[in-house]
Amino acid sequence: MQNLQVQVSDKSTGGSRQHSVVLDERELKRVSDFIGSEVGIQLPMTKRTLVESRLSKRLRVLGFTDFKSYLDYTLKSIDGALEKLQLIDVLTTNKTSFYREPDHFEYLVNYAIPAITKSSNGVRREINVWCAGCSTGEEAYTLSIELNRIEGAGEKVLFNILATDISHSCLSKASQGVYTDRQAESIPEELRKKYLLRSRNANEALVQMGPKLRHRIKFKNLNLMDTRFDAPKNMDIIFCRNVMIYFNNQLREELVAKFESHLAKGGYLFVGHSESLNGIKTTLKQVAPMVYKKSSEK
Ligand SMILES: C[S@@+](CC[C@H](N)C(=O)[O-])C[C@H]1O[C@@H](n2cnc3c(N)ncnc32)[C@H](O)[C@@H]1O
Known part of the structure; x- marks a missing residue:
């Protein structure tokens, strides 16, 4: 399994440090169940690296150091309601252009x-x-x-x-x-x-x-x-x-x-x-x- 280095800011020291953050199978399933039922988009195992890389941006922004805490916050807590929208945003593919398929x-x-x-x-x-x-x-x-x-x-x-x-x-x-x-x-x-x-x-x-x-x-x-x-x-x-x-x-x-x-x-x-x-x-x-x-x- 590929290890992703996520740079997170460390508020206590004012600096930043590197964490290896991996989206494991169970966490991918939590994301894919949510996105599947909410948006319709299917995220099979083959999309694991893509999901990991896109979600790591959100971890970085919010200062989470692992996916489990991020998913607990986003999918389970009342405070996470707004983050659900961000989660959907980063996982949808928005490629488009003028006069596409003319x-x-x-x-x-x-x-x-x-x-x-x-x-x-x-x-x-x-x-x-x-x-x-x-x-x-x-x-x-x-x-x-x-x-x-x-x-x-x-x-x-x-x-x-x-x-x-x-x-x-x-x-x-x-x-x-x-x-x-x-x-x-x-x-x-x-x-x-x-x-x-x-x-x-x-x-x-x-x-x-x-x-x-x-x-x-x-x-x-x-x-x-x-x-x-x-x-x-x-x-x-x-x-x-x-x-x-x-x-x-x-x-x-x-x-x-x-x-x-x-x-x-x-x-x-x-x-x-x-x-x-x-x-x-x-x-x-x-x-x-x-x-x-x-x-x-x-
Ligand atoms: C690849 S873009 C296609 C844009 C444009 N229709 C085109 O062909 O160029 C797909 C768009 O569908 C939206 N989308 C995906 N699932 C959706 C859903 N359940 N409800 C509304 N929009 C959705 C995404 O947010 C994304 O902007």
């Missing part, structure tokens, strides 16, 4: 939105979009850019985006809407010019999502494992990409059923490219790679 945005613009607006016979139509598991916001802003373009092209649509995640730190970053130039590189240049604001400080390579993009998005904390979602039932579009990848089949099936009940008739569910719903019981019909549609009849 063919989904092409499908949205060229097929899904026209099919939805066609059914409203030229009357101005409100389109409700839910970005579930939005991480630090890049996916929700990409949706906002694309839907703004559709509106700007004179289509009779008005859209709202609900963007949710379990991670408070991700949501805080998402609602600021500030990214580095490097992160924003995958947004086509003409759209960056049109919708993004440059930092006033010329030395900072930062951009902010402009008001047209931000005003349409509501960021909200929501745990997809909750039995009932505090989200509207008339969603035309749900994006839930690269979230279910960490869930087992039963949880995926339950989540897809909940999404189905939150979709309007003829609405679309987009999942990540490695998250096919093959083998999952659902009445949603696949209409494109990892794009599923609810019947217009139901």
